Amino acid sequence: MSVMRRPYFPPGMPLPAITDDTRPFWDACRRGELVIQRCTGCHTFRHLPAPVCWQCRSFAHEWIRVSGRGTIFTHATVHRAFLPELAAHVPYTVVVVALDDAPGVRLVSNLVDGEPAIGLPVEVVFEEVSPEVTVPRFRVRIP
Amino acid sequence: MKDTAAIVGIAESEYTKWGKLARCTEYQLALETILRAVDDAGLTIDDVDGFASFSNDRNEFCFVATDLGVPVVRYAGMTWVVGGGGACAAIGDAAMAIATGTARCVVVYRSIAMGQFRRFGRALAGDVVGVRPQDAALGFALPFGLFNATVGMALLVRRHMYRYGTTTEQLGHVAVTFRRHANRNSAAVMHDRPMTLADHAAAPRIVEPFGLLDCCLETDGACALVLVSPERARDLRHRPVYVAAAAQGTGPRYGCGAWAMHYMPEEDYTGGNTQTLAKSLYQTAGVEPRDLDCAQLYDHYTGMVLLQLEDFGICPRGESGPFAAAGELAWPDGALPTNTAGGSLSEAYIHGLNHAVEAVKQLRGVAVSQVPDAELALVASGSGIPTSALLLRR
Numbered sequence: 001m002s003v004m005r006r007p008y009f010p011p012g013m014p015l016p017a018i019t020d021d022t023r024p025f026w027d028a029c030r031r032g033e034l035v036i037q038r039c040t041g042c043h044t045f046r047h048l049p050a051p052v053c054w055q056c057r058s059f060a061h062e063w064i065r066v067s068g069r070g071t072i073f074t075h076a077t078v079h080r081a082f083l084p085e086l087a088a089h090v091p092y093t094v095v096v097v098a099l100d101d102a103p104g105v106r107l108v109s110n111l112v113d114g115e116p117a118i119g120l121p122v123e124v125v126f127e128e129v130s131p132e133v134t135v136p137r138f139r140v141r142i143p
Numbered sequence: 144m145k146d147t148a149a150i151v152g153i154a155e156s157e158y159t160k161w162g163k164l165a166r167c168t169e170y171q172l173a174l175e176t177i178l179r180a181v182d183d184a185g186l187t188i189d190d191v192d193g194f195a196s197f198s199n200d201r202n203e204f205c206f207v208a209t210d211l212g213v214p215v216v217r218y219a220g221m222t223w224v225v226g227g228g229g230a231c232a233a234i235g236d237a238a239m240a241i242a243t244g245t246a247r248c249v250v251v252y253r254s255i256a257m258g259q260f261r262r263f264g265r266a267l268a269g270d271v272v273g274v275r276p277q278d279a280a281l282g283f284a285l286p287f288g289l290f291n292a293t294v295g296m297a298l299l300v301r302r303h304m305y306r307y308g309t310t311t312e313q314l315g316h317v318a319v320t321f322r323r324h325a326n327r328n329s330a331a332v333m334h335d336r337p338m339t340l341a342d343h344a345a346a347p348r349i350v351e352p353f354g355l356l357d358c359c360l361e362t363d364g365a366c367a368l369v370l371v372s373p374e375r376a377r378d379l380r381h382r383p384v385y386v387a388a389a390a391q392g393t394g395p396r397y398g399c400g401a402w403a404m405h406y407m408p409e410e411d412y413t414g415g416n417t418q419t420l421a422k423s424l425y426q427t428a429g430v431e432p433r434d435l436d437c438a439q440l441y442d443h444y445t446g447m448v449l450l451q452l453e454d455f456g457i458c459p460r461g462e463s464g465p466f467a468a469a470g471e472l473a474w475p476d477g478a479l480p481t482n483t484a485g486g487s488l489s490e491a492y493i494h495g496l497n498h499a500v501e502a503v504k505q506l507r508g509v510a511v512s513q514v515p516d517a518e519l520a521l522v523a524s525g526s527g528i529p530t531s532a533l534l535l536r537r
Binding site for chain 2: 009013014015016017018019020021022047048049050054073074075076077078079080082083086091092094096104105106107108109110118129133135137
């Protein structure tokens with residue numbers, strides 16, 4: 001498990017709503033694990049978490065621990081402090097990461113180091129942002 | 144269905160920068176604009192029996208109808224198509240209500256004074272609370288600084304740039320072209336503010352690949368349109384503009400759109416979520432992209448205009464950047480004059496309803512930058528989200 005030593009954002013960033021559908025994802029992050037929902041019936045991975053499989057309509061699902069490795073699918077560099085708390089913390093980088101071992105699944109996150117580029121290999125790192133919430137971010141991976 | 148209804152009345156309030164509408168409330172602006180659209184049609188408020196809007200318009204029909212003394216309301220529609228994707232859907236739904244006989248005269252309206260409520264360019268801030276599907280979705284966006292449409296659409300456009308070699312200078316051509324149109328339109332917020340490609344390149348970065356001049360305005364203003372049956376339209380004041388085709392919807396796994404969700408299939412990622420709408424529109428109306436005389440495309444961001452041009456078959460996939468750079472969107476000489484009043488980038492951000500008003504003006508033959516003898520116009524609402532579009536004809 002990789003844990004970030006320095007926070008990526010200053011205090012005051014929005015925290016996620018944790019619902020019955022999303023709780024296993026966020027609980028796993030607190031353990032330093034990245035898990036993705038998979039349909040028990042047809043084995044299709046899905047994200048966002050949902051009660052039902054979009055492929056086969058089965059409500060049965062399991063949570064699969066994935067390696068946290070992936071590549072940058074797209075990225076954007078945010079220069080404008082859309083929240084006052086971010087005034088001294090721009091620019092920051094939003095990335096969409098395609099996960100290596102969960103076909104079709106992408107996560108919205110941040111790149112904590114390096115220059116973002118589409119196709120760049122990355123790996124997950126975890127940051128505790130509150131006593132209840134740990135979020136997955138990504139860093140450059142040397143393949 | 145083809146030619147289900149006709150647009151017979153239009154009105155726009157004054158357009159101002161956000162916060163500059165000081166003389167009245169957003170709600171009063173809605174009421175005034177509705178009355179002026181009804182008057183433009185040559186009808187009275189007693190003729191109106193339906194209302195439609197979008198994006199959870201705060202100015203609810205029940206108060207509007209009560210305060211204007213509308214005798215009977217037979218149709219009230221608020222589309223579920225997301226946000227600014229809903230402008231054309233509201234018009235399409237009004238046309239359906241008329242075609243089915245549910246109502247006889249429907250007013251579509253949107254009043255949006257950002258200065259009195261929320262600036263759209265600001266973050267959707269605060270912790271995400273609640274257990275709706277949307278709350279769960281935002282929990283995977285806001286904590287990572289994906290705060291608003293600017294970030295979301297930048298992610299889509301970046302992928303288009305990667306895949307097709309689209310450049311920021313090509314984005315600049317979209318901004319500059321629409322600004323030139325606005326410079327001719329005295330109602331446009333940016334009427335007296337010329338823009339060059341150098342201005343575009345030098346503007347502060349907001350969310351790369353977007354700079355300030357790639358992003359739409361934040362304004363105060365209102366629009367309204369009045370629809371009746373094609374039969375009724377014949378005897379009214381203006382030449383009718385027919386709803387030749389209306390389409391709404393979304394592609395697979397698009398969720399609430401790229402302002403929060405990025406989980407759609409890869410092949411849909413470099414489009415604007417408007418490919419299927421385009422097919423349906425052209426089929427219904429029995430026309431092709433080359434039959435269009437003008438287009439009014441939702442321009443929340445320059446790059447999203449490019450994605451729509453490809454979705455609607457106005458240029459081949461991947462070639463929208465060079466198409467815009469060649470001046471093909473410009474009035475009067477481009478292949479398809481687009482956003483001829485300036486659009487959301489340079490006229491006003493009325494959530495895309497001003498685009499429909501401009502299309503009606505073009506088809507009446509009274510636009511400021513008039514396309515000679517315009518017969519067929521494409522209007523498209525917010526791309527990158529569940530959305531809607533119209534073909535209008537005279």
